[in-house]
Amino acid sequence: MLTRGRAIAIGLILALVMGVACTPRVRFLALRQELAALTIAPDAPPLDGLRRYRGVIHVHSNLSHDSRGDPAEILSAAKAIGLDFVMMTDHNNPKIFQRGLEGLHDGVLIVRGAEIGSEGDYLLALGIESFIDPAGKTFREITAAIAAQGGVAIGAHPNRFHHWSDPGLAGVEVWDLYDEAISDRWRYATLALDVLFSYGAYPAEILLSIVRHPARALAAFDDETRRRPLVAIGTPDAHRNVRIFRRLDPYPLTLHLVTTYLLAEDKTRPALLDALRRGRAYLAFDLLASAPTFDFRLVDGQGKSWMMGDRVPAGAGRTLRVFAPHAGRITVIRDGRVISQTDAPTLEQPVDGPGVYRAEVALSVQGQWRPWIYSNPIYVQ
Numbered sequence: 222m223l224t225r226g227r228a229i230a231i232g233l234i235l236a237l238v239m240g241v242a243c244t245p246r247v248r249f250l251a252l253r254q255e256l257a258a259l260t261i262a263p264d265a266p267p268l269d270g271l272r273r274y275r276g277v278i279h280v281h282s283n284l285s286h287d288s289r290g291d292p293a294e295i296l297s298a299a300k301a302i303g304l305d306f307v308m309m310t311d312h313n314n315p316k317i318f319q320r321g322l323e324g325l326h327d328g329v330l331i332v333r334g335a336e337i338g339s340e341g342d343y344l345l346a347l348g349i350e351s352f353i354d355p356a357g358k359t360f361r362e363i364t365a366a367i368a369a370q371g372g373v374a375i376g377a378h379p380n381r382f383h384h385w386s387d388p389g390l391a392g393v394e395v396w397d398l399y400d401e402a403i404s405d406r407w408r409y410a411t412l413a414l415d416v417l418f419s420y421g422a423y424p425a426e427i428l429l430s431i432v433r434h435p436a437r438a439l440a441a442f443d444d445e446t447r448r449r450p451l452v453a454i455g456t457p458d459a460h461r462n463v464r465i466f467r468r469l470d471p472y473p474l475t476l477h478l479v480t481t482y483l484l485a486e487d488k489t490r491p492a493l494l495d496a497l498r499r500g501r502a503y504l505a506f507d508l509l510a511s512a513p514t515f516d517f518r519l520v521d522g523q524g525k526s527w528m529m530g531d532r533v534p535a536g537a538g539r540t541l542r543v544f545a546p547h548a549g550r551i552t553v554i555r556d557g558r559v560i561s562q563t564d565a566p567t568l569e570q571p572v573d574g575p576g577v578y579r580a581e582v583a584l585s586v587q588g589q590w591r592p593w594i595y596s597n598p599i600y601v602q
Contacts, residue, residue: 251587252426252429252586252587253426255586255587256509256510256586259510259547259584260547260548261546261547262514262544262545262546262547262548262566262567263544263566263567264514264544265514265515265516265544266516266518266526266544268484268516268528269526270486271484271485271486271501271528272484272485272486272487272488273482273483273484273513274305274306274482274483274484274485274488274493274496275303275304275305275306275480275481275482275507275513276299276304276305276306276307276308276330276480276481276483276493277299277304277306277307277308277456277457277459277476277479277480277481278308278310278345278347278375278454278456278481279308279310279336279345279377279394279397279456279457279458279459280295280307280308280309280310280457280459280476281309281310281311281312281336281458281459281460281461282295282309282311282321282322284311284312284314284316284317284320284321285311285312285336285460286312287312287460288311288460288461289461290459290460290461290472292322294461294472295307295309295322295459295472295476296322296326296327296329296331297472298471298472298473298476299329299472299476300327300328300329301473302473302476302477304329304476304480305328305329305330305488306329306330306331306332306483306488306493307322307329307330307331307332307476308331308332308334308345308347308348309321309322309323309331309332309333309334310334310335310336310345310346310347310377311335311336312335312336313335313336313337313338313346313352313353313355314335314352315352317333317335317352318333318350318351318352321333330488330489330490330493332347332348332490332493332494333348333349334346334347334348334349334372335349335352335353336377337353337355337363338355339355339358339359339360339363340359340360340383340384341383342360342376342377342378342381342382342383342384343376343377343378343382344360344363344364344367344374344375344376344377345374345375345376345377345394345456346363346367346372346373346374347372347373347374347375347494347497348370348371348372348373348490348494349367349370349371349372350370350371350372351370353366353367353370360384360387361387361388361389364387364388364389364390365389367389368389371491371494372494373391373392373494373497373498374389374390374391374392375390375391375392375393375394375452375454376390376392376393376394377393377394377397377456377458378394378397378399378400379393379394379395379396379397379400379435379437379438379441380397380400380404380437380438381400382394382438382441385441385442385444385445386445386448388449390451391451391452391497391498392451392452392453392454392497392498392500393438393441393442393451393452393453393454394438394453394454394455394456395435395438395439395442395453395454395455395504395595396432396435396438396455396456396479396504396595397455397456397458398428398456398457398458398459398475398478398479399458399460400458401431401432401433402431425474425477425508428470428474428475428478428508429478429506429508429509429591432478432479432506432509432591432592433592434583434592435455435592439453439595440557443554443556443557443577443579444557446577446598446600447556447557447577450500450530450532450598450600451500452497452498452499452500452502452530452597453502453504453595453597454481454497454502454504455479455480455481455504455505455506455595456479456481457475457476457478457479459472459475459476461475474508477507477508478506478507478508479504479505479506479507479508480504480505480507481497481502481503481504482502482503482504482505482512482513482515483496483497483501483502484496484501484502484528484529485501499530500529500530500597500598501528501529501530501597502529502530502597503515503517503529503594503595503596503597504594504595505593505594505595506591506592506593506594509584509586509591509593510546510547510584510593511546512545512546512582512593512594513546514544514546515544515545515546515582515594515596516542516543516544517529517541517542517543517544517579517580517596517599518541518542518599519531519533519539519540519541519542519572519578519599519601520539520540520542521536521538521539521540522538522539527599528599529579529596529597529598529599530597530598530599531599531600532600532602533599533600533601533602534601534602535572535574535575535601535602539571539572539601540569540570540571540572541553541568541569541570541571541572541578541580541599542567542568542569543567543568543569543570543580543582543596544566544567545566545567545582545594546566547566547584548564548565548566549564549566549582549583549584549585549593549594550562550563550564550582550583550584550585550590551563551564551565551567551568551580551581551582552580552581552582552583553568553570553578553579553580554578554579554580554581555576555577555578556576556577557577564585568580572601574601575601575602576601577598577599577600577601578598578599578600578601579595579596579597579598579599580594580595580596581594581595581596582594
């Protein structure tokens with residue numbers, strides 16, 4: 222017989238379970254509604270002779286030992302998201318250059334590359350033409366081999382990367398999904414509950430919940446760029462190999478999470494690689510909100526402007542200008558230190574001396590500032 226005390230206990234347990242079950246769904250629905258209501262800011266000024274191309278870097282297919290992803294799935298996801306390019310980085314093996322995707326596919330440009338391990342670190346060899354055997358080679362010899370093929374060498378996995386000062390390195394990841402997913406494992410229990418009770422076909426909000434400001438990687442990046450130019454990117458490190466109750470990393474989700482925008486003359490492999498090499502790039506967590514009109518430049522009194530990656534002689538009457546697609550918290554950093562901040566869609570900051578200047582934008586969602594856009598630097602010398 223069900224006593225009153227047992228009935229109350231069962232009721233409390235059911236209420237607790239239902240509360241746990243409903244909380245993620247309610248929270249995620251509120252997030253979607255808030256993002257959909259964002260006000261669009263005025264467009265940034267036009268780019269002189271350049272266009273923004275949106276894509277992803279660091280993607281694995283079934284040519285990698287730890288991925289079962291079909292190349293057709295990658296192409297389908299890239300097209301559905303509206304990407305202009307995908308830079309493939311299967312784990313280094315000769316099959317990449319025999320069977321790997323390359324070239325223009327239904328409007329999406331595939332740039333072939335590889336992820337190569339050396340001396341405890343990993344490199345993204347973007348745009349290389351043939352297999353590079355790392356056996357017996359130092360890290361520096363591998364970056365030189367990448368450059369010799371016309372490729373771009375990017376340091377991967379920033380939370381454990383050591384070769385920041387390698388002269389052959391064109392850039393580094395400052396955010397990598399895999400690195401974030403394996404850090405702070407105390408969060409796994411909460412994430413598992415969110416996965417169990419989210420009910421979404423693609424748990425996008427769960428993936429967004431692990432995105433944090435990459436303070437450690439940016440500190441190392443700022444330190445290195447005081448000595449020489451370097452480009453920063455963010456990557457999904459897409460594998461399509463994680464399943465907890467359901468598929469957590471389908472390509473339509475991970476390829477949308479964090480994108481790299483390149484300011485290039487056209488959508489060709491040489492132009493995109495050149496833009497990346499020169500630092501004409503910014504990264505954005507597009508799954509939170511797309512950033513196709515973000516702009517960061519330096520202008521003088523006569524209207525001349527310089528873009529991200531440019532080296533600019535110091536002079537009087539110069540101003541940094543930041544344009545965000547939505548009102549957010551815009552921060553300008555000089556040599557690793559914050560020099561200006563405002564909660565608005567635009568910011569202007571006078572430049573009073575040499576330094577390495579870059580910008581960040583955070584978006585206020587559900588009462589907290591979420592990481593959103595990270596520019597590459599302008600070098601005032």
